[in-house]
Amino acid sequence: MWIVFGVWAVFCIWVVGYCKLNAFVDGGGEVPLTLGMPSWVFWGVAVPWLAATTFSIVFALFFIQDHELGDGEAGEVA
Amino acid sequence: MGGSFLAAASAGSSALVAFGLYIVGVFVVAWISGRKQSEKGFVSEYFLGNRGFGMWAFALTFAATAASGGTFMGFPAKIYSHGWVLALWIAGYMVVPLVAMGAMGKQLNHVARKANAVTLPEVMEARLQNRATGLVATLMIVFFMFFYLLAQFKAGSEILARLLGDIPGFQAAVSATSGVLKSVPLGVVATADPAYVFCLVCFAVAVIVYVVYGGFRAVVWTDVMQGIIMFAGVLIMLGLVLVQTGGLAKATRTLEKMSPPESATIQLAGLGEEIVTRGDWIEVSGEWVKLVGGLTSPDGAEARVAPVLIYQPVEGTAVPPLMALPAGVAVEIADRSGYANGHDSQGAYLKAPGPHTSNAAGFLSLTLAVSFFFFWPFGTLAQPSNMVRLMAFNNSRTLRRSIVMVSIYFSVIYFLMVVIFCAGRVLLPGMDDQADGVMPALATTLTSNAGVPWLAGVLLAAPFAAVMSSVDSFLLMVSSAVVRDIYQNRMRPTASERSLRLLSYIVTSFIGIAAMLTVLKPPAHLQDLIVFASGGLAGCFLIPVLLMLFWQKMTGAGAIAGMLGGFAMHTGLLIAGYSATGEFRVATPLNLEPLIWDLLLSGVLAVAVSFMSRRPGQEVIDRYFYSSPG
Numbered sequence: 014m015w016i017v018f019g020v021w022a023v024f025c026i027w028v029v030g031y032c033k034l035n036a037f038v039d040g041g042g043e044v045p046l047t048l049g050m051p052s053w054v055f056w057g058v059a060v061p062w063l064a065a066t067t068f069s070i071v072f073a074l075f076f077i078q079d080h081e082l083g084d085g086e087a088g089e090v091a
Numbered sequence: 092m093g094g095s096f097l098a099a100a101s102a103g104s105s106a107l108v109a110f111g112l113y114i115v116g117v118f119v120v121a122w123i124s125g126r127k128q129s130e131k132g133f134v135s136e137y138f139l140g141n142r143g144f145g146m147w148a149f150a151l152t153f154a155a156t157a158a159s160g161g162t163f164m165g166f167p168a169k170i171y172s173h174g175w176v177l178a179l180w181i182a183g184y185m186v187v188p189l190v191a192m193g194a195m196g197k198q199l200n201h202v203a204r205k206a207n208a209v210t211l212p213e214v215m216e217a218r219l220q221n222r223a224t225g226l227v228a229t230l231m232i233v234f235f236m237f238f239y240l241l242a243q244f245k246a247g248s249e250i251l252a253r254l255l256g257d258i259p260g261f262q263a264a265v266s267a268t269s270g271v272l273k274s275v276p277l278g279v280v281a282t283a284d285p286a287y288v289f290c291l292v293c294f295a296v297a298v299i300v301y302v303v304y305g306g307f308r309a310v311v312w313t314d315v316m317q318g319i320i321m322f323a324g325v326l327i328m329l330g331l332v333l334v335q336t337g338g339l340a341k342a343t344r345t346l347e348k349m350s351p352p353e354s355a356t357i358q359l360a361g362l363g364e365e366i367v368t369r370g371d372w373i374e375v376s377g378e379w380v381k382l383v384g385g386l387t388s389p390d391g392a393e394a395r396v397a398p399v400l401i402y403q404p405v406e407g408t409a410v411p412p413l414m415a416l417p418a419g420v421a422v423e424i425a426d427r428s429g430y431a432n433g434h435d436s437q438g439a440y441l442k443a444p445g446p447h448t449s450n451a452a453g454f455l456s457l458t459l460a461v462s463f464f465f466f467w468p469f470g471t472l473a474q475p476s477n478m479v480r481l482m483a484f485n486n487s488r489t490l491r492r493s494i495v496m497v498s499i500y501f502s503v504i505y506f507l508m509v510v511i512f513c514a515g516r517v518l519l520p521g522m523d524d525q526a527d528g529v530m531p532a533l534a535t536t537l538t539s540n541a542g543v544p545w546l547a548g549v550l551l552a553a554p555f556a557a558v559m560s561s562v563d564s565f566l567l568m569v570s571s572a573v574v575r576d577i578y579q580n581r582m583r584p585t586a587s588e589r590s591l592r593l594l595s596y597i598v599t600s601f602i603g604i605a606a607m608l609t610v611l612k613p614p615a616h617l618q619d620l621i622v623f624a625s626g627g628l629a630g631c632f633l634i635p636v637l638l639m640l641f642w643q644k645m646t647g648a649g650a651i652a653g654m655l656g657g658f659a660m661h662t663g664l665l666i667a668g669y670s671a672t673g674e675f676r677v678a679t680p681l682n683l684e685p686l687i688w689d690l691l692l693s694g695v696l697a698v699a700v701s702f703m704s705r706r707p708g709q710e711v712i713d714r715y716f717y718s719s720p721g
Contacts, residue, residue: 014194014195014637014641017193017194018190018194020186020189021186021190024186025183025461025464025465028182028185028464029457029460029461029464032179032460033457036176036179036443037444037457038442041436041437041438043347044347044438046340046343046344048339048340049338049339049341049342049343050339050343050510051175051343051441053442053443054175054178054179054509057179058179058182058506059178059506061182061185062182062502062506063502065185065189065498066185066499066502068189069186069189069193069495069498070494070495070498072193072494073193073492073494073495073498074491074492074495077193077197077487077490077491077494078487079486079488079491080197080487
């Protein structure tokens, strides 16, 4: 569980930190684009999104351990 | 683009056929699911599908339930209104599958199996050995979930009304409904909108029938079908919008030149017999003016329209259907006012914080961005409807594979929606006054431009599927709380399978009908009710459930204190918000999501009271905790 929360924190810092520096900007110049979207969206949202998805896939497939969950045996309710 | 944009939102008869096929498909899937119900253990089968769902079913029911009507109606409206900043607003979804499924999925499923529990209150009651815990949890679920049901019923009805539009058969049905409503000697019913009521009844009956018949199994398999339709709908729209705008870079550069509209009033003198109506477009001194408000003093000589929206024409955008005013008509524009943030700012739709009509700080401040990055994953994790799904998968291998699937699913749905509707603004300028209708309007426009109008029915099925897949889950959730947690566990533990079956059918029908009757005249601020309900559930359940699963010293009294603490903070912030604004709105101290404050109080109380109260015996700990947690 703590790994999951740590991953959340890492991506939060990446996304919000990058966007703070590059998306909240004043000035009338042309907004730079990358692959057709504003560059801050590409590097601050799209790339971390891809990284988070990749991490989730690798983590789920290779690091979450399989456990016997039980067979729904009858339990007592107090 | 001819006629009003709202009219454009109404699909043609070919679209209706495609949509009808979708509805038939839902019923076929529900019927097959109902026939496959296990005869063993009715309650476990009806409310949890006997914990037998594999990867496809589990992953898609989780994803489809999380995507509600707001995903396909409210979210596109926000993208349309505020631009690319919505990518930052929704960015928290990148870790939703990992957090919401990975953090406690295995442990919750394990405890639920050990306790032989079918509902979340039952899990809490068994793990914490405290009957009051289950009762408090049940009451909270019933209270908050009912708000959810109301909102989704309204959304379902509105989508259906938009789809049916001005089809003759529908108009005849509306006329008949109007007659019926007027004959009812009850003010609320007699004054209800007949088109809305007709669609509400159709929607409600459809959902209630398949949920009552098929239970959780039907809900899950219809969710699977609905999840596939949502996924396909988004991909089709993406392809169409990119082709029709000439590519994303071109669309974004055009969007950069667009500025938010100004609001104003106009006086039209010398109109003569010409009539202008709400939704018409006129050109005044090279600007495009949309008549949004009502026409006053239509005496043939002079008329005043308030408000109107004024757009600066931008090369590369679609041209609205401008109406030619006769020579001699004098037009005077007064009271012009721009957006509080983003007015006259080139590139407002491409930057943060995004344009906003009334907030000078813009749509998304940095603190709100942090709040939402927290809210999406942890709010999703804490929804009881998602927790129930975590109790239904068949083994941990299914969970792992489902995290993979949902990660890809959410990436496609949420990020690509931002792309679609940012580019869509170029094809459909001038919908700021009807932003909630931008999804069906864009679907209709894209398919008409592509010469495949029937495809609009498939695309419009996506938001409808989102609403249906949420309503069915919430309906069953409330029903299970009443039948299992209140009746079977507290009033009649020895109730027979037959009586439980009958009661489940009756309660599910009753709750559905009650929700339908409650929204015959829908409250104005329903979206605020949704926010209140989802935040409230997360504030009440997140900390108590996490501690219950991972902290051996957690007690029933601590869980109750945590739930009541979250409830008290949430309702307290609602009262504060209402006092400050006069609207049904939860206050956001320090510009932070209310959920963060709810969790703080809930966590402090849950831990403090747990330390002060007696924890369950060692045999309970041994029973519910893994010997080697992983």
